[in-house]
Amino acid sequence: MQSTMQDVELTVSRILAHGTTVHSRSEVITWTGEGEPERRTFAEVGRRAAQLAHALRDDLGVRDDDRVATLMWNNCAHVEAYFAIPSMGAVLHTLNLRLPAEQLAWIVNHAADKVIVVNGTLLPLLAPLLPQLPTVEHVVVAGPGDTSVLEGAGVQVHAYEALLAGKPETYDWPRLDERQAAAMCYTSGTTGDPKGVVYSHRSIYLHSMQVNMTQSMGLTDSDTSLVVVPQFHVNAWGIPHATFMTGVNMLMPDRFLQPAPLAEMIETVRPTHAAAVPTIWQGLLADLKAKPRDVSSLTQVTIGGAACPPALMKAFDEFGMRVVHAWGMTETSPLGTVARPPAHVEPGSDEEFAYRTTQGRFPAGVQARLTGPNGERLPWDGVSAGELEVRGPWIAGAYYNGPDGEPLRPDDKFSADGWLKTGDVGVIDADGFLTLTDRAKDVIKSGGEWISSVELENALMAHPQVAEAAVVAVPDDKWGERPLAAVVLAEGAGTGFEELRDFLGGEGGIAKWQLPERWTRIAAVPKTSVGKFDKKVIRKQYADGELDVTTL
Template sequence: MRSTMQDVPLTVTRIMTYGTTVHGSSEVVTWTGDGVRRATYAQVGERAARLASALRGLGVTGDQRVATLMWNNQEHLEAYLAVPSMGAVLHTLNLRLPADQLAYIVNHAEDSVILVNGSLVPLLAAILPRCPTVEHVVVAGEGDISPLAAAGKPVHSYEELLAAAGPRFDWPELDERDAAAMCYTSGTTGNPKGVVYSHRSTYLHTMQMCMGDALGLRQDDRVLPVVPMFHANAWGLPYAGLMVGSSLLMPDRFLQPEPLARLIESQRATVVAGVPTIWNALLNHLDQHPVDLSSLRLGVTGGAPCPSAVMKAFHERHGLFLLQAWGMTETSPLGSAARPPAGVPEESEDYWRYRVTAGRLVCGVEGRLVGPAGEVVPNDGESVGELEVRGPWITGSYYREDPSPEKFDDGWLRTGDVGTLTPDGFFTITDRAKDVIKSGGEWISSVELENHLMAHPAVLEAAVVGVPDEKWDERPLATVVIREGHDVGLEELREFLAQRVARWQVPERWAVIPEVPKTSVGKFDKKVIRQQYADGVLDVKLTGRAPDRKE
């Protein structure tokens, strides 16, 4: 028996048309450094139609890839709406990748048009001669376009194209399984991998983002996505904002703590989303420069485990609920959100035990743990394994690549995150599979050591990696960044850690560094630290010794 329901495709077009009409008075606010520029959703909808018309005129007539090399701003949102809705594929380029990787991505995706902010023209100019598939470049905003001339490709003004185009566009009826957008992984091992999102997966993911046990966005929210729009589509926040009518506050290129704090205060942000390094830097700024955060009701952190000390500091000093979520480029990205179960008393030990997990897997994401021998282990909150997931917004392969057993396991995505899973769906990350430290046959969680170290008032950042050891195969090396104005000895930090973990897990190798290296999406780049150690670059101090296991 079949249903009697209408078969209406779930497409980005429907999110766009709903948001720009029903919620036409909501606004997009783009920070300029010393003020803002505003546009209503209705105005953005008209400009998206003009952009689609302009791209048709440039030869985008099918599913060509239209790339964006842009900050979080109004023009980028217009591309988010126009490109998928006209039947083309939006390809967001990570502006923080090395030039060689950026060129590889453009060529691998076969981008035909690139939209670029004027301030990023030099970055594009450095790779454009190596990108034969690119036929047109469109520049939005102020900037010197002369460096692009060497590539011999037509260069257009974004605003001039829109002004010449008609204000209406005949949006085609699309197959919901067609590609809407694509992102590439950050390429920490080998070349970046392409993930292609469908209209259907994007629509379903957007609905889940808005649900109460996820972000619970509302029409009266003012959402500030600090997470870049090139990083897993800004975690889906632009589409979620359109779906429920939340206004969007765009930081453009002003991502330092001081301008972010001014943007939050002046524009009365209610929801802010960023990676842990952003939250840590913002907390440090707020401790020295008081700012009115009374408008905020929710902070969202993801991309890497957030130190519990940072979450508790925002809770205690600023009254802000910092929601930890987990996901990947491959999962669109939302996979879980750490809201404690109903009935758990706030401030209780259980409350915080739930808060610092990666969260409960959301409806639509099915998870299992797989042990080192490939066996499925119980979801009992104690057994440890690598998390594998599947669901309607999780990729089943990489673009132009066959599914490999290293990443895909009989229809499941291997996440590379190691941890425990409770019967009620809460996932606790103990480490990345590539970062777990195996010392004398026992595992040491680098994440746990980092969280404890960053709970020390003198420690701003801490990253722990495994390094070779003659006796134990591997031992932890702790690298720490000391807060400005603080003075702490390594012996004190060692003893601080020894009171919180088994003594045999405490590192005897330590290094004080000015800053933890970061990846292009703001995560700790541990491969750089390992290489610095191997090259003898780090000033490593030995404190204590590695205890025997019986100690």
């Protein structure tokens, strides 16, 4: 039996039309580093998005599902691109300006981008790449910059404002299938080629509704959100789309991401909310302590991208900013969980704080399950650790174009029944709160049970004489895998491995069967370019016999 409901597609152009009419006075405020910030109302953004779409279609020949890339900071022009490109039926491809040049080139070529919209200040990054980007026909330069570096690159160069000038301020947005591609973003995995996640109009629309639900960000048109999380990083966590649904103002920091300008824009523009990864905030809080400013407007900070250390969370509390932890990934659009404590805990209690440090609770749009070492489903008991798998309308079920041009569904990323394997290991409690304990590739699979490398590392690093410690899985004839502890002792420390093992089993609270037998001293833990422990280096050193290992 069919329903009698209207068949209305969930599209980005609907969000745009709503924001520019019902919330026409809300603003996108871009920090310019000098003088007054640039302010544009949602109505103006809508007119400029229409102009951009006309320019892309009429002047640059963008058609159908052509990819239009952006290499931009967070600013108003970038928001205009966010709405114009998908609404006209093309595909927005946000480029991560932090990536190594060869990876960036690989990604542009894989997506076959036809146009790149770039901030003038980023031209020195783009220009040397252009000769390697055969699909790119047009470069549109937004904001001031030295375009002479593009000479001879074999592309047509356009100034953003000149393109828009005189174009009609409305656009007859086409009706689109809601499952059509709207935007894409590549993951920068530590291994293998980057993988493209392609968001649909439907996934963006539904994700925007979720972001606006009370238990997610819960903002209204009285709020201003400081969007520090880059627009090239999972659509800035969906905030630009979500704000156009509800009229939340946005404060965009452009390239001014250092503590001093961030503090200044908070004091000046008075945002009520901010969204960022933890590292940005550590610097900001230090700056605020050194040079106090009025940041009282900012009462809620959404933190994701990496776990926020409890000490940092408490430091925020001191400034009257409440941290709300969230977890997600490029493949989850990204909203996967939000850590709003459940109703049954007392506000301000230790129990409440413990809930705040979890990754958070799943919303209705995200189904979750844990898969154990032997492929079994594990209960939500807060104890059983398994790999987290998720399912939902804004969660990836494949990657863009494998070598054969078909969607890519590697077995280690997607289950046979289509769920995303997150690569994260954790526990879920009976109320649906997720706590991540390790990465699946780092967990030690010992005799059909899992041992968390992170838990062992944290316990080891709690010892006063341990500066750093990494724990990796190494092959074991009897158990399959066992932990190897690689320890960096503090300057001048002479602690022995037996003492450390006893400490782990005692104060450390580690179960006896999880205690490492294999120990080694290293000078420093190898790190990746973004500062994370690079455990595959240690695994390789062990395999190559380069480590001096003691077996207890």
